[in-house]
Amino acid sequence: MNRFFRLAPVLRARKAQEDVARGAVLQSQAEIRHAQALVKRRHLELTGSDAPTEGTARAMVASLVARQSLAAGLFDAHRMVAEAEEATQEKMDELADAAKRRRAVELLAERHAEAVRRHDLALDQQNLDELAVTAKARNAARGVDGLREERANPLRHGHGSAADREAASRAVANSVAAQRPTYDLADPAQTLAARRAALLSAQQTARPADLSDDSTDDDNRSRA
Template sequence: MSVGSRLAAVLRARRAQEDMARGDVAKANAEVARASAGVTRREEQLDGWSGPEGGDPTAYLASVAAGRAMAQALGAAEQVRREAEDAATGRQDVLREAATRRRTVEKLTERAADQARKDELAAAQRVVDDLWGGRTTGGGQE
């Protein structure tokens, strides 16, 4: 197995790793979008809450408790969004690393191909030199 074919196999593996990382980033970004939508829903609920109204003390206390629960739910939704954003950032870092590894192997593959072409040209040049040398020495010995 030549160096070029081994590098080609490694390159295919690196591309597959990068594709998987790209898929993970897409999933993480979708999770960020879902978490952001959750925050928006909680904010809208809290904005729609009119606050405690006077009157029955039990209704007043229930209204205060509902307001606190909505505020806590908003805080929890914001925490989920932060965690999703952190996870997405981590996945983007993994994707960046995978792309770097792929580019490194691509460069090695290009160098190996260039070296193979140079070796082929050098071999062809040696053949031409041998043929040319045989003609010049062969013609003078007859």
């Protein structure tokens, strides 16, 4: 299975397009704020320029022309706000479309990642199954029950459970220890004297038997 997502370059391109659209939306929103500030300033200028109530006709005409100019500027500012809002809406629609296109490729990437993960899990499970089968076959060749680890002879072949092998080993050790002679190390002199007395008694017991054997041999020779 190919672990590399083939549409990764497309996904990067879609993300770049979305970033560009987001930047355009931010710029349009800044233009809206600028136009709104211009409207507020033009409105204050128009409010501050009152129509003259006295003076020459030329001065009054000039004042009216100035107020008309301020009113036209205020109208232009309102038109700029409307245009900026309309442009911002268009940019937001473009951003939404770019996000949808990017999300569509991301879904494909997520599906590919999930497929790779499932493939890896299946491969790991297959390897574990192969190891289990191999271990079972090896234990069967050695005569071992793979589940309970029991064998026929717990000492020679290691059969049986761990508790059985430990109990058998302890019993053998106890029997060997019971067959060993015991010595009292509290008084070495008494121990040596007892061993010498045992040896002397054994020698005295053996001498009459030797003498009887010699006398029997002499009788046989005389008869011959």
